Amino acid sequence: MKFKGILILLLFTGLVATAGKTVQEKPFRPSIMPYLKLQFWNVASRGVTSADEKAASRFTSYFRRGRLGLKGKVLPELSYNAMVSFDNLAKDGFSSTKGLMNAGAVALWSAYFTYDLSPKNDWLNLTGGYFLPHLSRESTTAPWTTSSLDKTENSCYLRQFVTGKANGICPGINLGGLGDLGKQTLIYNIAIINRQDAVSIMERNWSPVLLGHLMLNFGHKEFSKYNYCFSNNLLKKQTSAILGLAFSAQGKTDAFKSNQTISADATIYLGHFKIDGEYSVLIRKNNLEYNANCFMLRTGYNIFLKRNWVFEPTAMFEKFSSDENFNDVSFFDGSDKKLDVGVNLISMAKKIKVNLHYVHHDGEGKKNRYIKNETFPGDYVALGLQLII
Known part of the structure; x- marks a missing residue:
C-alpha cells in the first residue's frame, strides 16, 4: 500500500502541474540528435596474480567505454535519451584494469524520458524508464567528466548493494x-525503482527500493538548470560548495529482511582548485546484521591554457571495507x-580529453569485488583518449 500511495502521489503531482498549460504560439518541431562517446585506453600493467602464479606484464589497447545514442525532444517539455554500450571492447583478461572482457557484444545501456512539469521554473521534473538511480552524487556522475581516470569503485559497491547490478x-x-x-x-531527486538481479525475482516477498538525494549549493551556482546526471569537473573558476545527503531503503525480500544505505557527499570549488568526496554506510539485515562503508576523496587543479584547453593534475583515494557477516x-x-594519480588535458568544449594516470590497487x-580467492589485479599506467561526437 505504501508503494502504491507514493506512485499515485507522483502521478497526481504531474497532472496538477500540467493542468491549464497554454499552447505555445510558435510551432514546435521534435528534435533528434545522435551522439557517439568513446574512451580508448592504452595500458601497461604488471598482470594479475593468482595464488603463487603471476601473469606476465603486458601492454594492451581497448575501448574502456563506448556509447552510441539518441537524444532530443518530443514536446517542448518532454525530452528523451537512449543509448547502447560496448564497454571493455577487446579488453585483455590478464590486464590489471578492472572490468569484464567484451569480445564484441553491444547492449542497451539506458533509455529514459524527462517531463518538465513546471516550465516556468525548474522545481518538478518527472523521469521514467531505465536509468541510473540517485544513490549519491558519484553514482549518478557522468564518467566522461571525472577527474580520476575512471569512476570510483565505491559507486559500483553502492549501486550493486542497492540495485543488484554494478552499473546500477x-x-x-x-x-x-x-x-x-x-x-x-x-x-x-526522489525515486522508486525495482532491483535487477536474481534477488528481484521474489516469489514470496517483494519490496520496491525507495531512494532520494538532496544537495544544497552555496556560493556560485554550479548548475543553472536541472539535469538528471551530474558533472564532476565543470571546468570553471568559481567559489562554491555543494553538500549532499542520500538514502535508500528496501523492505523484506526472499533474500534478506531489510536493506538500506546512507550517504553524504561534498564538492567544493576554490578558484582553480576542486575537491570532492563522499562516504556511504551500507546495512543489510537477515539472520545477522551486515555493515560496510565506502569512502572516496578526489582533488584536481584546473590550469586554463590558451586556445580553450584545460590542464588538470589530479589525485584520488578510495576504500571499501566490511565485516564478517x-x-x-x-x-x-x-x-x-x-x-589514482595523474594528469588530464581537456578541451573547454568537453569533446576531447587526454589523460595519463598511474593506478595502485590493494585490499x-x-x-x-576485485580481490578474491587470493587473486589480485596489479598496478598499471594508462594513457587514455576520450572523444564525444
Whole structure:
C-alpha cells in the first residue's frame, strides 16, 4: 500500500502541474540528435596474480567505454535519451584494469524520458524508464567528466548493494528539481525503482527500493538548470560548495529482511582548485546484521591554457571495507583500496580529453569485488583518449 500511495502521489503531482498549460504560439518541431562517446585506453600493467602464479606484464589497447545514442525532444517539455554500450571492447583478461572482457557484444545501456512539469521554473521534473538511480552524487556522475581516470569503485559497491547490478541501471520513476532557497540552490531527486538481479525475482516477498538525494549549493551556482546526471569537473573558476545527503531503503525480500544505505557527499570549488568526496554506510539485515562503508576523496587543479584547453593534475583515494557477516547476506567482505594519480588535458568544449594516470590497487578478503580467492589485479599506467561526437 505504501508503494502504491507514493506512485499515485507522483502521478497526481504531474497532472496538477500540467493542468491549464497554454499552447505555445510558435510551432514546435521534435528534435533528434545522435551522439557517439568513446574512451580508448592504452595500458601497461604488471598482470594479475593468482595464488603463487603471476601473469606476465603486458601492454594492451581497448575501448574502456563506448556509447552510441539518441537524444532530443518530443514536446517542448518532454525530452528523451537512449543509448547502447560496448564497454571493455577487446579488453585483455590478464590486464590489471578492472572490468569484464567484451569480445564484441553491444547492449542497451539506458533509455529514459524527462517531463518538465513546471516550465516556468525548474522545481518538478518527472523521469521514467531505465536509468541510473540517485544513490549519491558519484553514482549518478557522468564518467566522461571525472577527474580520476575512471569512476570510483565505491559507486559500483553502492549501486550493486542497492540495485543488484554494478552499473546500477534500473527501471523506475524519479521526481527531481532545482530551485532557489534564499541565497542557496536546492537540487533534489526522489525515486522508486525495482532491483535487477536474481534477488528481484521474489516469489514470496517483494519490496520496491525507495531512494532520494538532496544537495544544497552555496556560493556560485554550479548548475543553472536541472539535469538528471551530474558533472564532476565543470571546468570553471568559481567559489562554491555543494553538500549532499542520500538514502535508500528496501523492505523484506526472499533474500534478506531489510536493506538500506546512507550517504553524504561534498564538492567544493576554490578558484582553480576542486575537491570532492563522499562516504556511504551500507546495512543489510537477515539472520545477522551486515555493515560496510565506502569512502572516496578526489582533488584536481584546473590550469586554463590558451586556445580553450584545460590542464588538470589530479589525485584520488578510495576504500571499501566490511565485516564478517557477508555470507549471511550475500555481499562482499574484506577491503578494496585504490590510489589514482595523474594528469588530464581537456578541451573547454568537453569533446576531447587526454589523460595519463598511474593506478595502485590493494585490499584483502575472500569475496571483495576485485580481490578474491587470493587473486589480485596489479598496478598499471594508462594513457587514455576520450572523444564525444
